[in-house]
Amino acid sequence: NAGVTQTPKFQVLKTGQSMTLQCAQDMNHNSMYWYRQDPGMGLRLIYYSASEGTTDKGEVPNGYNVSRLNKREFSLRLESAAPSQTSVYFCASSEAGGVTEAFFGQGTRLTVV
Amino acid sequence: KNEVEQSPQNLTAQEGEFITINCSYSVGISALHWLQQHPGGGIVSLFMLSSGKKKHGRLIATINIQEKHSSLHITASHPRDSAVYICAVSSPMDSNYQLIWGAGTKLIIKP
Numbered sequence: 001n002a003g004v005t006q007t008p009k010f011q012v013l014k015t016g017q018s019m020t021l022q023c024a025q026d027m028n029h030n031s032m033y034w035y036r037q038d039p040g041m042g043l044r045l046i047y048y049s050a051s052e053g054t055t056d057k058g059e060v061p062n063g064y065n066v067s068r069l070n071k072r073e074f075s076l077r078l079e080s081a082a083p084s085q086t087s088v089y090f091c092a093s094s095e096a097g098g099v100t101e102a103f104f105g106q107g108t109r110l111t112v113v
Numbered sequence: 114k115n116e117v118e119q120s121p122q123n124l125t126a127q128e129g130e131f132i133t134i135n136c137s138y139s140v141g142i143s144a145l146h147w148l149q150q151h152p153g154g155g156i157v158s159l160f161m162l163s164s165g166k167k168k169h170g171r172l173i174a175t176i177n178i179q180e181k182h183s184s185l186h187i188t189a190s191h192p193r194d195s196a197v198y199i200c201a202v203s204s205p206m207d208s209n210y211q212l213i214w215g216a217g218t219k220l221i222i223k224p
Contacts, residue, residue: 041216042199042214042215042216043199043201043214044214045211050208050210056210088154092156098143098144098146098201098202098204098210098211099143099144099161099163100161101161102148102158102212103158104156104158106154106155107154107155107156
């Protein structure tokens with residue numbers, strides 16, 4: 001019963017480097033999300049995918065790209081990392097948007113130096 | 114002004130106390146979520162409700178749609194309940210996909 005799996009759990013990048021955060025869910029959910037959480041702040045939506053084949057910007061999309069590779073997988077890419085992207089990143093999924101229960105991955109702690 | 118307001122921001126209580134965390138919202142909603150974030154960082158969904166009341170173990174969630182208010186209660190609180198409790202709503206104004214998040218309530222239960 002894996003639920004939502006994120007990799008990696010920790011990552012340190014140098015400014016300007018790129019990386020992809022991977023997320024996979026095994027619950028056959030239609031909707032998937034990427035959030036960031038900064039110290040002392042709430043979750044902020046970066047991008048979401050309402051269903052396979054669609055992606056939409058959230059509240060803070062600048063500096064990020066996403067790919068809904070298939071129904072299971074939703075990746076988040078930082079093309080040129082900046083110190084302002086130091087944060088904890090969470091992937092989440094739900095069966096059908098915000099009217100269904102959300103399940104979260106364990107988070108990725110990213111530091112950009 | 115935040116569309117989802119939680120109170121209190123911080124709450125410290127003794128083990129065994131009855132705990133109430135409040136969530137008020139200003140938008141029309143399709144559903145309201147209560148989630149728990151453990152000190153280690155993991156986020157777990159506790160409840161999703163659109164009316165009435167739900168109970169799971171020592172946790173009870175209620176919602177009053179007319180008053181745009183929800184409460185999360187913890188009975189017989191225990192130190193393991195120490196966590197951040199987060200309220201979030203889905204609104205048809207946002208196509209129900211983008212949850213609107215409260216800032217969270219940090220709860221500490223002392224033994």
